[in-house]
Amino acid sequence: MSKHTTIRVEDLSKSYTIQHQAAVQPTTLGEAVMSRLRKPIQRAEKETFFAIKDVSFEVERGDVVGIVGRNGAGKSTLLKLLSRIAAPTEGRITLRGRVGSLLEVGTGFHPELTGRENIYLNGGILGMRRREITQRFDQIVDFAGVEKFLDTPVKRYSSGMYVRLAFAVAAHLSSEILVVDEVLAVGDAEFQKQCLGKMKDVANSGRTVLFVSHNVQSVAVLCNKGLYLEKGHLLEAGGVDQIIQRYVHSFAGKEKDARDFSRRPGSGEYRVTRFAPTKPVFDADETKSFDFRIEHQHGQAGRWFVTALISDSMGVTLAQCDSRVYGGWFEDCKSLEGSFSFRGPWLKPGEYRVDVWVQKLGPRIDEYQGAANLQISPVYPYPDSVPHDGTQFCQVLSDFAWEAKVVDPLRQQVAAVS
Amino acid sequence: MTTTSLPLPAPTVIVPTKGWFKLNIRELWQYRDLCWTLAGRDVRLRYRQTALGVAWVVLQPLMAAGIFTLVFGVIAGLESPGVPYFVFAYAGMMGWTAFSTTLNKTSTCIVQNAPLIAKVFFPRAILPFSVLGSTLLDFVIALVMMVVLMAVYGVEPSWALLTLPIWIALIMALAVGLGLSASALMVSYRDVQYIVPVLMQFLMYASPVAYSVSEVPEKWKIVFLGNPLSGLLEGMRWALFSGQGEAVFSLSPGLVTYTVLFSLGMALTGLVSFQRMERKFADVI
Numbered sequence: 074m075s076k077h078t079t080i081r082v083e084d085l086s087k088s089y090t091i092q093h094q095a096a097v098q099p100t101t102l103g104e105a106v107m108s109r110l111r112k113p114i115q116r117a118e119k120e121t122f123f124a125i126k127d128v129s130f131e132v133e134r135g136d137v138v139g140i141v142g143r144n145g146a147g148k149s150t151l152l153k154l155l156s157r158i159a160a161p162t163e164g165r166i167t168l169r170g171r172v173g174s175l176l177e178v179g180t181g182f183h184p185e186l187t188g189r190e191n192i193y194l195n196g197g198i199l200g201m202r203r204r205e206i207t208q209r210f211d212q213i214v215d216f217a218g219v220e221k222f223l224d225t226p227v228k229r230y231s232s233g234m235y236v237r238l239a240f241a242v243a244a245h246l247s248s249e250i251l252v253v254d255e256v257l258a259v260g261d262a263e264f265q266k267q268c269l270g271k272m273k274d275v276a277n278s279g280r281t282v283l284f285v286s287h288n289v290q291s292v293a294v295l296c297n298k299g300l301y302l303e304k305g306h307l308l309e310a311g312g313v314d315q316i317i318q319r320y321v322h323s324f325a326g327k328e329k330d331a332r333d334f335s336r337r338p339g340s341g342e343y344r345v346t347r348f349a350p351t352k353p354v355f356d357a358d359e360t361k362s363f364d365f366r367i368e369h370q371h372g373q374a375g376r377w378f379v380t381a382l383i384s385d386s387m388g389v390t391l392a393q394c395d396s397r398v399y400g401g402w403f404e405d406c407k408s409l410e411g412s413f414s415f416r417g418p419w420l421k422p423g424e425y426r427v428d429v430w431v432q433k434l435g436p437r438i439d440e441y442q443g444a445a446n447l448q449i450s451p452v453y454p455y456p457d458s459v460p461h462d463g464t465q466f467c468q469v470l471s472d473f474a475w476e477a478k479v480v481d482p483l484r485q486q487v488a489a490v491s
Numbered sequence: 492m493t494t495t496s497l498p499l500p501a502p503t504v505i506v507p508t509k510g511w512f513k514l515n516i517r518e519l520w521q522y523r524d525l526c527w528t529l530a531g532r533d534v535r536l537r538y539r540q541t542a543l544g545v546a547w548v549v550l551q552p553l554m555a556a557g558i559f560t561l562v563f564g565v566i567a568g569l570e571s572p573g574v575p576y577f578v579f580a581y582a583g584m585m586g587w588t589a590f591s592t593t594l595n596k597t598s599t600c601i602v603q604n605a606p607l608i609a610k611v612f613f614p615r616a617i618l619p620f621s622v623l624g625s626t627l628l629d630f631v632i633a634l635v636m637m638v639v640l641m642a643v644y645g646v647e648p649s650w651a652l653l654t655l656p657i658w659i660a661l662i663m664a665l666a667v668g669l670g671l672s673a674s675a676l677m678v679s680y681r682d683v684q685y686i687v688p689v690l691m692q693f694l695m696y697a698s699p700v701a702y703s704v705s706e707v708p709e710k711w712k713i714v715f716l717g718n719p720l721s722g723l724l725e726g727m728r729w730a731l732f733s734g735q736g737e738a739v740f741s742l743s744p745g746l747v748t749y750t751v752l753f754s755l756g757m758a759l760t761g762l763v764s765f766q767r768m769e770r771k772f773a774d775v776i
Binding site for chain 2 (some may be wrong): 089100101102103105149153154155156159161162163164165166168169170172174176177181185186190193194196199200201202203228283294340357
């Protein structure tokens with residue numbers, strides 16, 4: 074272990090035992106006793122599931138490591154192992170220094186206790202000595218901005234104050250290693266900036282930060298190193314840009330075989346035999362384009378046209394792109410090759426389905442459901458990173474601007490209590 | 492903060508748990524402040540939004556002792572050896588309350604703090620130990636009331652009073668031992684939560700809380716004294732009231748040895764079973 078290494082993980086695995094329906098895990102003592110009595114020999118049918126499998130890496134002092142991966146990749150499990158909440162099944166972790174973990178903002182807060190009492194309680198839970206908390210008490214209160222409400226039970230706090238106080242306590246821990254999971258999913262933008270700034274300070278002071286977030290933007294802003302996990306395996310470790318690239322590409326869909334059209338509805342004079350996105354993953358604000366090919370099968374159809382429908386993962390159709398609106402009518406031919414592209418709307422990060430219909434007036438010729446999967450990169454097309462509630466209330470993203478000038482600023486700014 | 496040149500601390504190594512007994516005393520010691528803070532939280536929260544506050548610590552056993560005096564002393568006409576029935580019943584109630592609240596709270600402390608267990612690391616044993624702080628405080632308050640009662644009723648203490656801390660320590664050891672096992676078991680099997688109160692009720696009537704050991708029929712005495720609480724409560728009363736005459740207490744050296752060994756054995760069993768299951772808590776809870 075070099076003297077700069079603060080975390081060293083060797084062949085780490087964590088497995089959970091999953092019981093199958095046939096042999097349900099007894100959750101009451103009675104069931105446990107009864108199943109033992111009924112089948113004294115038979116063991117329950119079990120399957121071992123590895124949430125983390127053979128993971129090894131090292132982290133040096135002052136590194137800010139972003140852990141990325143899709144849902145179920147094992148990110149949170151890894152953090153739980155590192156912060157000793159759960160015990161590993163195999164392998165070894167060597168940590169140099171205290172680990173402060175912040176896996177959920179406000180765990181350990183008691184609603185009936187006052188802000189002051191909760192600072193001591195939460196600090197203690199996170200491993201601080203009473204003396205240390207007293208030393209940093211003013212800084213914590215200052216950071217959270219709750220001095221007026223210190224002797225109010227936190228159950229009367231607004232959720233914003235609650236979160237600020239909780240983060241403030243954790244951020245002022247003196248631990249050499251700080252483990253943070255998705256805390257930026259809460260709080261207002263101002264607070265988010267404050268948090269990111271604080272985490273940067275922590276890293277600059279020579280401590281180590283491990284950071285899990287679905288928000289790739291904040292990973293990109295905050296981290297210098299990255300780990301990419303997939304299904305419990307560590308697939309890549311390295312510089313943060315490289316890791317984010319890898320993560321973004323993991324969203325790439327597989328191209329479908331369009332030639333098997335025997336089960337597709339439609340009168341079948343023409344069939345779509347190829348419909349493929351030109352890139353595995355598109356950015357939200359770029360032009361999304363697809364190459365396609367339509368081939369003649371039998372008979373004659375006369376004049377026909379094409380429609381593409383874009384639907385989100387919930388099945389809501391967001392856009393219909395009909396060739397007729399731009400005069401796109403086609404005559405009988407042997408095959409038609411070309412590209413389909415659309416620029417707006419900006420789609421939110423995620424997976425979309427494109428359906429393609431070949432139509433004439435009257436019955437449809439080819440109805441190709443799910444002709445392509447469209448993947449939109451998890452990076453939002455806006456310059457600043459915002460919490461979930463900044464983008465959650467819409468189906469699509471918009472290319473917009475807020476421009477304003479302040480008219481007659483009030484001399485005394487009224488302190489807003491959020 | 493001057494953290495630019497941190498000294499290199501000794502590395503912590505995390506490996507899968509094996510072995511029978513590895514209670515990390517040093518780590519528990521490092522978290523001692525948390526133990527106090529949790530105990531403080533417990534005390535503060537308990538009587539928040541009550542009109543009488545801490546007075547309940549004394550009122551509860553006083554009321555129970557009153558009821559016992561009425562039922563057992565007046566209606567059933569049982570004898571209380573050497574001291575007025577009310578003082579006698581209060582002493583029993585004081586010991587019983589210390590035992591039952593400690594057992595109740597230690598057994599539920601892990602499940603009740605499930606969100607903490609799942610999200611933050613700290614030595615899990617801190618939770619049951621922090622319970623001791625608040626129940627001991629209750630006991631001390633109840634004891635002050637006992638002193639008042641003894642003064643009012645003119646019960647003179649003897650040198651045996653010096654053994655009182657030992658008896659209460661043994662009662663706590665027994666309660667914590669049982670509570671630790673129950674709390675660890677409760678993580679996987681919530682049934683324990685429902686069984687414990689029923690067993691406790693049975694145990695209260697099977698122990699000399701409201702009546703004296705001398706009232707138990709001779710042929711049942713062996714079985715009755717097999718309950719370790721009989722010896723402990725009897726010992727506690729002996730410590731308080733032996734100034735009124737030794738003979739009435741059925742404390743043989745054999746019984747004392749049995750009681751001490753049982754309590755300490757239970758405490759050890761509790762610790763071992765707790766730390767055996769401790770690291771699985773976050774996975775199961």
